[in-house]
Amino acid sequence: MSQKILVAGSGKSGIAASRMILKTGDEVVLYDSNDALNKDELSEQFKGEGSFSVLLGELKKEDLAGVDLCVISPGISLDAPFVAVLNEENIPIWSExxxxxxxxxxxxxxxxxxxxxxxxxxxxxxxxxxxxxxxxxxxxxxxxxxxxxxxxxxxxxxxxxxxxxxxxxxxxxxxxxxxxxxxxxxxxxxxxxxxxxxxxxxxxxxxxxxxxxxxxxxxxxxxxxxxxxxxxxxxxxxxxxxxxxxxxxxxxxxxxxxxxxxxxxxxxxxxxxxxxxxxxxxxxxxxxxxxxxxxxxxxxxxxxxFKAVEHRIEYVAEKSGVKYYNDSKGTNPDAAIQAVKAMPGPTILIAGGYDKESEYDEWIESFDGKVRYMVLLGQTREKIAECAARHGFTNVMYAEDMQEAVSVCASYANNGDYVLLSPACASWGMFKCYEERGEIFKECVRNL
The missing domain is CATH 3.40.1190.10 (Mur-like, catalytic domain)
Structure with a gap:
């Protein structure tokens, strides 16, 4: 007997989950709280694949009639308002x-x-x-x-x-x-x-x-x-x-x-x-x-x-005797610590981004004389600069975008230095994802 499954989230994992559910003969209701999305465009992706419908905006109890299960995308917090509605109706929630x-x-x-x-x-x-x-x-x-x-x-x-x-x-x-x-x-x-x-x-x-x-x-x-x-x-x-x-x-x-x-x-x-x-x-x-x-x-x-994966301490290029590394996947302080430690010599660091409520003290302390300058971007730049100052690190500059950050690094770098993008923060706010951030960094480096 087929099931009626609510798939929460219309991003990559939600689309993949919906497509798999339809292949198994079950019914999909694709739900997204963003009512500005185009329902017709979402439906068109699944034309002819099975019983599929789209639900946008606020989720109400009556929307859950006949729903047996909810599959929730990883980017959605269990604190989201619609989750409380699912819990009230005793509908099981599975991850993708x-x-x-x-x-x-x-x-x-x-x-x-x-x-x-x-x-x-x-x-x-x-x-x-x-x-x-x-x-x-x-x-x-x-x-x-x-x-x-x-x-x-x-x-x-x-x-x-x-x-x-x-x-x-x-x-x-x-x-x-x-x-x-x-x-x-x-x-x-x-x-x-x-x-x-x-x-x-x-x-x-x-x-x-x-x-x-x-x-x-x-x-x-x-x-x-x-x-x-x-x-x-x-x-x-x-x-x-x-x-x-x-x-x-x-x-x-x-x-x-x-x-x-x-x-x-x-x-x-x-x-x-x-x-x-x-x-x-x-x-x-x-x-x-x-x-x-x-x-x-x-x-x-x-x-x-095996070679390093993209965006994880990835060698990009050498320009005027300076080597550039892309660690855009360093989205938290501990990952960024490992990237700094991996640099073989004096380093100019590009960091900052979306605030995940991290603390940066241990990261700043790990510089240990290796980091010559830090160029900061995004929402966390003041927070990181203040933390750095408390630890006696004051060689800090701000940039408004990645192109400016890379240009500043190039102007301050000496022959034999390393320029490292390792933000210690998420990419959201300035970029769609860490991959986009890394690609833009690499493009800026190549254009030097």
């Missing part, structure tokens, strides 16, 4: 990844954490593709899980980047291999407290059993403690500690210690990725691949060939 999981088949590897998700997901996907015939890389990395779920088979492997927003409304979502890379303050404007944010991240493991695996960062004290509570097999990695069991660094060598046997895997000098945080991402990807039964020789080859 929960819907996809409900229909998907095969092996699932799922990665979350505050930072490093995209790099680790992309790398894990490349390793899987080197060994398995049918691999899908989905989720927060850019391709909605619902866009690929119906293509999966019992023999396929899906690698998914999972955000805290997507985890808020899972029910039986269960990866065969999960990973939590780290947990540092982020999205507190939505999750309210750090404790709530941590619990949501950790929920990626809540349905796993003894036959499943969970990869955790031993250097994160929250995750180290959490490891003793997980029902699945736990595999630790560390860039700072020598682990008797797990993956760690011995000097410049990534090694695996397992059941008393040491295995040298790869030197960090063989990698094309910069920075200790990327060495951690590599260890996490290796650990997940081993749990997915990929031979180590296949893993090593894929790891050595």
């Amino acid at each position: 990844i929960q819907l996809a999981y409900h229909h998907a088949r095969g092996k699932l590897l799922a990665i979350t954490g505050t930072n490093g998700k995209t790099t680790t997901t992309a790398l894990t996907g490349e390793i899987m593709k080197a060994f398995y015939d049918h691999v899908f890389v989905v989720g927060n990395i850019g391709i909605p899980y619902t866009e690929e779920a119906l293509k999966t088979t019992e023999d396929s492997v899906t690698v998914a980047e999972i955000s805290s927003f997507q985890l808020e409304t899972i029910t039986d979502f269960r990866p065969h291999v999960s990973a939590i890379l780290n947990i540092t303050p982020d999205h507190l404007n939505r999750h309210k407290t750090m404790d709530c944010y941590i619990k949501v991240k950790e929920s990626i493991t809540k349905n796993q059993g003894a036959e499943d695996s969970c990869v955790l960062n031993y250097d994160d004290p929250v995750l180290r403690a959490f490891g003793s509570t997980v029902k699945s097999k736990v595999v630790f990695f560390s860039s700072r500690e020598a682990l008797k069991e797990g993956y760690c660094l011995d000097g410049d060598m990534i090694i695996r210690n397992h059941e008393g046997v040491r295995e040298d895997i790869v030197s960090v000098h063989e990698l094309k990725l910069l920075g200790r945080h990327n060495h951690e991402n590599v260890m996490a990807a290796i650990a997940m691949a081993v749990e997915a039964k990929v031979p180590m020789e296949v893993i090593k080859k894929a790891v050595c060939e």
Whole structure:
């Protein structure tokens, strides 16, 4: 018997979810609180695909007649007014990844954490593709899980980047291999407290059993403690500690210690990725691949060939002896700390953007003499400048747009310096998304 499903949100994930639901023979009501959208244009996208209708503006109880389920897009907060209406009517709310999981088949590897998700997901996907015939890389990395779920088979492997927003409304979502890379303050404007944010991240493991695996960062004290509570097999990695069991660094060598046997895997000098945080991402990807039964020789080859993902400490160009790096995906202070640490020499930093109620003290302190100047953009520029001044960093300039920011950096940079876009803030307000911000930065650099 077919269901009537309300899909909340008409963005990328909402469209993908609607299309998948129609393919399974269920009815879709696409809902968006923005009543300025064009209902006819939205409907036209699904012409001939099944029973589809559009609902805009305020959601009323009478609109929910016959609705069995709501699938909510990750960008929508559970504090949104229409969610209260759904709760009053006792309509279950699923995330887009929960819907996809409900229909998907095969092996699932799922990665979350505050930072490093995209790099680790992309790398894990490349390793899987080197060994398995049918691999899908989905989720927060850019391709909605619902866009690929119906293509999966019992023999396929899906690698998914999972955000805290997507985890808020899972029910039986269960990866065969999960990973939590780290947990540092982020999205507190939505999750309210750090404790709530941590619990949501950790929920990626809540349905796993003894036959499943969970990869955790031993250097994160929250995750180290959490490891003793997980029902699945736990595999630790560390860039700072020598682990008797797990993956760690011995000097410049990534090694695996397992059941008393040491295995040298790869030197960090063989990698094309910069920075200790990327060495951690590599260890996490290796650990997940081993749990997915990929031979180590296949893993090593894929790891050595892998290049940085776009917008994550991405090399752009060298102009007049100055190297430019795009880290637009550094949307919180901890990610931006890792990018600054990865720069090999004196750095001029472009930062600022939308305020997610982050604190910037630790980030400013991480400059440690390496950052010569900081050029600030967006809503947070005064807040960041004030924080920097409290820590004695006063080489701060403002820019009205990215072109001005890049021009200022070029004029102040010396031969051998590095210019880094790593905003420590979201892109909203000035840009549609971090990808657009990064593309505009790269275009400005190329035009110097």
